[in-house]
Amino acid sequence: MDTLAILRDLQSTLDNLRTIDRDLTAFPPDLASLNERLKALETEATAKTKALEGARVRIQTMGRELATAQKDEDRARAAVKTTSQKVQYTAAIRELDEKERQKALISKPLKALEVEAQALEAALASLETQRSETRSRFDELHAIFLEEHANQVAAREMLQAKRTELEARLPPQEQTRFHRLLSNRQGKAIAAVENGTCTGCRVKLRAPFLAAMREAKEPMACESCQRILFLP
Numbered sequence: 001m002d003t004l005a006i007l008r009d010l011q012s013t014l015d016n017l018r019t020i021d022r023d024l025t026a027f028p029p030d031l032a033s034l035n036e037r038l039k040a041l042e043t044e045a046t047a048k049t050k051a052l053e054g055a056r057v058r059i060q061t062m063g064r065e066l067a068t069a070q071k072d073e074d075r076a077r078a079a080v081k082t083t084s085q086k087v088q089y090t091a092a093i094r095e096l097d098e099k100e101r102q103k104a105l106i107s108k109p110l111k112a113l114e115v116e117a118q119a120l121e122a123a124l125a126s127l128e129t130q131r132s133e134t135r136s137r138f139d140e141l142h143a144i145f146l147e148e149h150a151n152q153v154a155a156r157e158m159l160q161a162k163r164t165e166l167e168a169r170l171p172p173q174e175q176t177r178f179h180r181l182l183s184n185r186q187g188k189a190i191a192a193v194e195n196g197t198c199t200g201c202r203v204k205l206r207a208p209f210l211a212a213m214r215e216a217k218e219p220m221a222c223e224s225c226q227r228i229l230f231l232p
């Protein structure tokens with residue numbers, strides 16, 4: 001089989017796989033709603049995990065700032081104890097007040113942040129419980145759904161094996177090109193030429209290009225949409 005034949009076979013294998021995947025994800029309402037719920041729980045858990053990570057980083061930074069502020073306060077307190085002259089004593093007291101105030105500026109928001117982090121941890125634990133409950137109910141119904149669609153499941157396995165086998169027979173650069181086209185061209189990497197026109201993008205091909213295509217040993221790409229062309 002030449003490269004073009006493999007590519008055409010691969011394209012039709014993928015088209016069939018897509019159809020089957022659509023059938024196998026067309027869930028009945030109960031399964032669909034469990035699936036939606038699972039996705040929503042996962043999205044929420046991801047957002048909360050991110051928020052918790054952010055809070056933990058800030059807690060660490062503020063913890064270090066608080067330690068420094070504490071040292072400053074301790075130093076100021078020691079200065080108050082060792083000062084005997086009245087003028088210096090007043091200044092030392094004022095300094096201690098200031099250091100205490102600065103420490104409070106860090107410790108209060110830090111406390112609030114710690115409370116916030118704890119709330120996030122609790123929320124995440126509860127989400128995890130909900131997620132695993134929803135997951136097991138989903139898995140149960142999904143297994144039944146798949147049993148009811150045993151033919152499609154078997155066909156999907158066969159097609160997946162065929163895809164792997166066909167891909168293995170393609171030169172690596174053809175594989176890369178094919179997959180890039182699939183993602184850039186709505187899942188259609190291959191297009192037939194009909195009446196001198198690329199059926200992928202409906203652009204009329206130039207006569208010399210068509211002539212070259214008939215002679216070519218390697219697959220040629222549409223000059224307009226880059227899909228790999230074949231003459232039916």
Ligand SMILES: [Zn+2]
Pocket residue numbers: 191198199200201202203222223224225226227
């Ligand atoms: Zn085209």
